[in-house]
Amino acid sequence: MLQWVPSAAVSGLSAALMVLLVVGCKTSVPVDVPPRTECSEQAPCPAGSRCVAARCEEDGASTLVLGEQDPERVESVSALEDASQVGCEERGDCEACGAPCKSDTDCPQDSFCEADCCVGNSEDVTAAHVPANISPSGCQPWEDIALGKPTGPVPELPYGVMSAAPREHSVVIWTRTDQPAKVRVAYTLGPQCEEQRTNWTRTSEEGALMAQIRLTDLAAGRWYRYRVEVKDRGDGHYAWFSTAPSDDRPFRFAFTADISQKKDLYGLFDDVAESGAEFNLFLGDWPYADSGTDAVSVEEYREKHLETRDDPAIHRLMAAMPTIAIWDDHELKNDWDGVANVEEPERVAAAKRVWHEFFPIEDAPKGELYRTFKWGSQVEFFLVDLRSHRDANSAKNGPDKTMMGKEQREWLQKKLTASDAKVKFLCLSVPLVAGTTGRDSWNGFAFERDELLATVVEKLDGIVILTGDQHWMAVHHLPSGVKEFQTSAVAQTPRAPSRAVPPWVVIQHKALGFGLMDYEPGPPAALTFTAIGNKTESRKDTLDPGVLYEERFVIGRGHIKVRPPSRQMDWLITGAHTFSGFGEVDLERAPPGTYTLQWLPLLTGTAVPEPISKELEDGGAIRFEATSVEGFGYDFMETFDNALAPTWSVVDQGKENSDSNWHIADGVAVEDGNCYDREDKKERIAVPKLGTFLWTPDQKLGDGQLAVRIYAGDNDGFGLMYGIVDAENYYRVSFDIAKKYARWVVVKDGEFELLAELQEFDVLRNGWFRVEVERHGDQHVLRVDGQVLLEGVDKRLGEGGVGLYSWGMDDVRFDDVVFSRAP
Incomplete structure (x- = not known):
């Protein structure tokens, strides 16, 4: 086992986290190839290898085409070997070279002639393969990967290095040089293992001085130490990457979101780097390209990315483990949607191209970001792109409106259904529930969300949702039994969560933070989620990190x-x-x-x-x-189990959309006609708010307790009415989601009077809650889910009917109206 010792940066973490800072044992996996040896003309190499830079190496080179997932990108970068300035004729391998040359003019565009072979930026240049040269004996794994921990970039690599797209036998190394140069990667499995080297890759101004170098034939489930070497200039600091295991073993990963250019908020990067995670799963918004002056062009988007990587703390994080990323909106602009694809296609293409330049990915469909990968035999990750294919946020919610796009949705359903993994992490840049970003969140795409939940997520075993976006930490226990873990912003200003949440929102915390997830194979398989962040709720980097929440749960299901x-x-x-x-x-x-x-x-x-x-x-x-309960019964009850009873009557007062649509569906009363009267624009909030109400003219209810369940699927006005005499005499308690208030009014002979009001009140949307009014004489009390919200005194109206109120709602539901007279 690999035991992590906390550094000073995390010494404040609780003992509970220290116990968790353990990752699975990385056993040596020998590859049966001979070790490299020194060579010269007098001491040639064995068959199957050749002499390069006085060392025997297997024929070939590791390759990667930069931006190969981006259809907009024409250029490419191939990692080809440096031939030590020996011509192919002298080596006798001009045919093997693939593209012999005498000068740069003999080579394809964007490549160059070196040692009689075309090398550099061309897909047409032949590139062979360099296997990981691991000695079958004496090559033990790293016991402490903190050895040689990087402290910052070297001048030749001012933006550090990053590993990405880790698989069982491959990984991609990203870096950027300060000027055109040749770079290669040196890497090793352990302190006694021989150091391997890729072939040289040239960086150029045309390629923004960036290189993506793919290492292959790596051992599965191992930590590697690596560094990027700059030819004739110097070497980078040591960094680390892990490869995916092939077997079912314990492991830990970190998941983060939201990295802005605010360097004073980078205080948690070292905590992530030293957490014992095998990789960092990044869930969107890095960088904030709309911060300051909005980026529009390729060059401007590159500058935004570089601003976030120009800091020692983020260099240490990128160097500590692989980064596996998906994007969200701020990589292009805030809340971007399908409108941008139509009105700003060049801008979208520029942002996407640059994102690919900075974040190497593999296994995605051509030109896409969505993809899957496995970590061990029983854990699979599904990364979803919730930006590139979404419809306009402003479009009316309905069955045809999509956030994922038809092709991606079908891909996700197929992949999830076909997966044989015990644990399936659904990785979303936008949380499925409990967001406060309006139509940009899944609330604006509720039909597609509900379909995804009903047809896939809630039918398959082992699905766990990971998300970010909202800038606060939260844990959601969805009613279906699925869990959603939401990480806070790791380096962006935290936001305050909604105060109106259903019981299945287990915790919310406004502060910088990140998540850790530990997997235990079992049986039974289990996961432990640990939220790390600043204990003090704050919008600032208060630097008091600790364990905010911890939950261990077993994978499985019961009834x-x-x-x-x-x-x-x-x-x-x-x-x-x-x-x-x-x-x-x-x-x-x-x-x-x-x-x-x-x-x-x-x-x-x-x-x-x-x-x-x-x-x-x-x-x-x-x-x-429970078979019985003592207590008093109900003097009036309506459960809406059947068609709307004739004892209920509809009154429409709205002038803008005068036709309400009250009806019974699935045992609840529904109004989705959007009936309302336009507000007086001179008033900040008009008191009358005339809409529509469904009421009981024959009921004469006075002192006692009245309650109703309400579900608000829209963001306008709704509530409960009582003491109704007619359309011009009643009491009304109402709520407005968009304007954030709770209000109690009396209407006497058509004149409205505000009796009490609570501003900045967050009422629950897309979930049931209970509204209760208790009346004794002139005393009135309003409760929501049992908590007192408003109190007041008024005696102008006596007994009367009960009413259900809606203003401008295209989805509001009511159920279980009950009344019990005062003893």
Whole structure:
């Protein structure tokens, strides 16, 4: 086992994290090839190798075409060997050279003539292969990869080095020189292993001085130490990369998001570098190309990328482990969507081309960023591009609106379904739930999100969602049993999360941070998520990193049956996963573990049964049941199980869209007609907000408790009405998601009066919550999910009907309207 010792940079982490700083043993995997030996004309090399720079090497060279995944990029860079200035005629291998030459004019465009062979920037130049030359004896793995830890770049490589696209037997090394030069990579498996070298690659002004060099025939599941050498000038500091294991073994990886050009926020990079992770999974927004002056051209986008890499802290992070990245919006501009593809195609192409230049990727369909890779035999990662193929954010939500694009969605469904991995990490640059970025988030693409959840994510075992984007840390236990782990920004200003969240949002924290994930093969296989970040909630780099949250869970599923004594009774399940709901439910994909159920009353103060705890095994089933409960019943109840009863009446007051569409669907009352009256533009927020309401003219309800469940799928106004006499006399409590308020008004003879209001109130969207009004004489209390929100005094209206209110909503739902008279 490889034990990590925390440096001073992470000495403040808790003991819990220190226990986790262990990664799987990297065993030696010998490759049966002879070790290199010195050579000369008097001491030739063995058959199958030749003398290069006084050392015997296997024939060939490792190759990579820079930007090969980018169809916009015409140039390419091939890593070809330096022939030590010996001509091919002297070597007797002009035919093997593939493209013999006498001068640069004999070579294809963007390549050059060296030692009678064309080398450099051309796909037409033949390039052979250099296998990893590992001695079968005496080559032990690195016991401490902190040996030779880089402290910063050398002048010849001012932007450091980075490894990327690690696979079982290959990796790609990125670097950028300060001027045109020749570079190669020297790498080794261990302190006693011989150092291997690739062939020389030329960097040029035309290629932005960048090189991507692919190493092949590497040993699987091993750490390599490497450095980039600049010919005739000097060598870079040591750096590290790991290769993917071929077997099922423990490992840890880090996942991060959001790296801006704000160097004062780079304080967590060393914590990531020293975390014991085998790679860093980056989930979008590096760099912020729209920070300051927006980038538009290839040159401007390159400058934005270089600004983030011009810092010793990020050099240490890039040098510590491979980086596996996907992009989001800020690599081009904020919230970009399909409109940019139509109106700014050159800008999109420029941003995408430059991204490929800085982030080597493999195994993606041509020209795309989405792809998969495996780490061991039982863990697979699915990286999704949520920018390149999305429709306009402003388009109306519907079944044809897409964030992924038809081709990518079909690719993802096919890949996920075909995967034989125990654990499937779905890597998204935009969280599936609980975002606050409006239509740019999945809220604007709800149909596609729900279809993805219902047809794939919730039907397959072992799916875990990783995401970023929102600039705060969060853990989401989705109602289906799937978990979503959201990392905060690692180097960008944190944002405040929404305060209105459903119970399945387990934790939120506003501070810089990153995530760690540990995999244990089992059986059963298990994962441990650890959130690292500044303990103090802040928008600044407060530099007090520690463990913010930790959760271990087993991969598997069981069945939980909930049977309350009443259909209207709420319940909350905590433990291995958080579930909440009401009525009878079968939870068919619950992770194994210990669970505790609490019964919750629909009306505050109602007696409920005692909590119950049970253990759920993988493949097993448990049942939570209560057969009776003491307490008072309901004097009025409407569950909307059938068609809309004639006791309910519709009143439309909106003038802009006067036709409401109240109806019953799936046992709930729905209004999706978007009925509203235009506000008075002179007022910041108009009090009347005339829309539509569904009410009970025959009911005469007075003192007591009134409650309703509400689901808001749009972001405008909705609420609950009571004491209704007619369309010009009633009380109304209402909420507005877009304008962030909760409000209590009285309407007397058509005149509106604001009785109480709470500004900057975040109400839950796309989830059920409970609204309750308690009235005793002239005292009124408004509660949301059992918490007091507003209180007031008014006695102008007495008994009356109950109403459900909507203003400008194209999706608002109501269920379980209940009333109990005061004793």
